[in-house]
Amino acid sequence: MELAARRVVLGISGGIAAYKSAELVRLLVGAGASVQVVMSEAATRFVTPVTFQALSGKPVFTDQWDTRVANNMAHIDLSRGADALLIAPASADCLAKLAHGLADDLLSTLALARECPLLVAPAMNRQMWENPATQRNVTLLRSDGVEIIGPATGEQACGENGPGRMLEADEILAALLAHFQPKLLRGRRVLLTAGPTFEAIDPVRGISNLSSGRMGYAIARAASDAGAQVTLVSGPVALSCPYGVRRIAVTSALEMHAAVHREVADNDVFIAVAAVADYRPVKPLAEKIKKGMQTSPPTITLVENPDILGEVAALARPPLCVGFAAESEKLHEYAERKRRSKRIPLIVGNLIGDGFGGDENTLVLFDDEGQHPLPKAPKIALARQLVARISALLESLAWQHRSLGA
Ligand code: CTP
Numbered sequence: 001m002e003l004a005a006r007r008v009v010l011g012i013s014g015g016i017a018a019y020k021s022a023e024l025v026r027l028l029v030g031a032g033a034s035v036q037v038v039m040s041e042a043a044t045r046f047v048t049p050v051t052f053q054a055l056s057g058k059p060v061f062t063d064q065w066d067t068r069v070a071n072n073m074a075h076i077d078l079s080r081g082a083d084a085l086l087i088a089p090a091s092a093d094c095l096a097k098l099a100h101g102l103a104d105d106l107l108s109t110l111a112l113a114r115e116c117p118l119l120v121a122p123a124m125n126r127q128m129w130e131n132p133a134t135q136r137n138v139t140l141l142r143s144d145g146v147e148i149i150g151p152a153t154g155e156q157a158c159g160e161n162g163p164g165r166m167l168e169a170d171e172i173l174a175a176l177l178a179h180f181q182p183k184l185l186r187g188r189r190v191l192l193t194a195g196p197t198f199e200a201i202d203p204v205r206g207i208s209n210l211s212s213g214r215m216g217y218a219i220a221r222a223a224s225d226a227g228a229q230v231t232l233v234s235g236p237v238a239l240s241c242p243y244g245v246r247r248i249a250v251t252s253a254l255e256m257h258a259a260v261h262r263e264v265a266d267n268d269v270f271i272a273v274a275a276v277a278d279y280r281p282v283k284p285l286a287e288k289i290k291k292g293m294q295t296s297p298p299t300i301t302l303v304e305n306p307d308i309l310g311e312v313a314a315l316a317r318p319p320l321c322v323g324f325a326a327e328s329e330k331l332h333e334y335a336e337r338k339r340r341s342k343r344i345p346l347i348v349g350n351l352i353g354d355g356f357g358g359d360e361n362t363l364v365l366f367d368d369e370g371q372h373p374l375p376k377a378p379k380i381a382l383a384r385q386l387v388a389r390i391s392a393l394l395e396s397l398a399w400q401h402r403s404l405g406a
Pocket of ligand 1: 338
């Protein structure tokens with residue numbers, strides 16, 4: 001329940017993307033938030049307030065003169081004590097009003113009278129988004145501290161293709177969750193590897209492993225939510241790229257190795273979460289191996305893959321390197337041995353079978369100060385704790401650096 005005890009006012013302005021806001025309310029409520037929906041008159045033409053009332057469990061407000069509000073000050077009352085005002089969809093007209101402080105209906109008046117942060121998810125046709133007037137308004141809003149979420153590029157209700165589509169409900173939720181995270185890695189650059197690698201034997205077969213990529217993706221998201229600029233080098237997984245993260249898709253260990261070396265310069269942190277295959281077939285066959293044409297079972301000769309983490313840690317000016325040790329036994333002994341052999345400051349140990357592939361995990365962090373067990377929790381919660389530890393290590397390294405006069 002990442003939004004437990006959070007009060008969110010969800011403003012809905014007039015646009016066809018209002019249908020996605022129904023799902024957004026469901027997700028917000030599911031994450032534990034208390035959601036108060038406020039709609040513009042135009043929004044009610046697209047989806048009725050009844051839908052949002054049913055999903056939020058609260059009456060929906062649309063009118064500045066609503067007599068249900070005892071003191072007749074709906075614009076003040078509704079946002080009082082709110083943690084955020086989120087407007088999704090925010091139409092071009094809505095952005096214009098917000099940018100210029102117009103207050104001619106309940107939603108715009110409430111935005112002007114609010115004390116909480118304002119986040120907006122624009123939704124409009126491509127030409128309206130690209131119009132210099134809208135772009136000017138967006139720049140004004142950003143400089144006023146308003147967070148602009150999206151828009152996405154793609155197919156639009158009007159039949160066009162381009163920027164202006166509202167983000168999907170789960171992406172808007174992710175942006176709101178990110179908004180509430182402390183910015184422990186602001187200004188930092190983080191490079192990660194995640195997922196399995198696939199080592200081709202022939203055009204249709206290969207060697208891989210059961211890594212789902214979920215832990216690595218959760219860490220990428222947590223680092224991005226903490227304000228870092230994140231690049232994720234990912235092996236083949238069935239996960240979508242976390243909002244705000246740059247993903248480079250690779251297949252084999254050699255491709256992952258090349259991508260990491262291309263990207264690593266200027267990163268403050270390198271987190272190797274990927275389950276990299278230790279060996280690959282010497283040379284993948286160009287044609288499919290045919291069973292009938294073999295006299296005996298074929299032999300596959302393997303050659304060792306480069307140790308990506310080990311190589312990065314051995315660079316002249318390495319980023320802060322974090323490794324993973326998935327073990328089936330003797331976690332403490334093996335993880336600590338790996339940390340020392342790879343000469344890395346922090347290794348994350350987890351017992352295979354203790355959440356491998358699932359949504360939850362149990363981890364132990366090993367660093368110079370000893371062990372820090374992280375009890376069983378959802379992967380995103382563990383990822384946020386790991387990010388906090390990395391931020392503390394970065395701070396202490398910077399401190400050591402300063403005290404050495406470097
Ligand atoms: N790693 C890597 N490149 C490799 C192999 C592993 O970057 N070629 C990274 C993993 O992402 C992980 C850590 O190194 O962070 C795992 O260490 P390693 O000793 O390679 O683990 P295993 O392959 O599981 O080792 P062992 O078989 O000895 O348990």
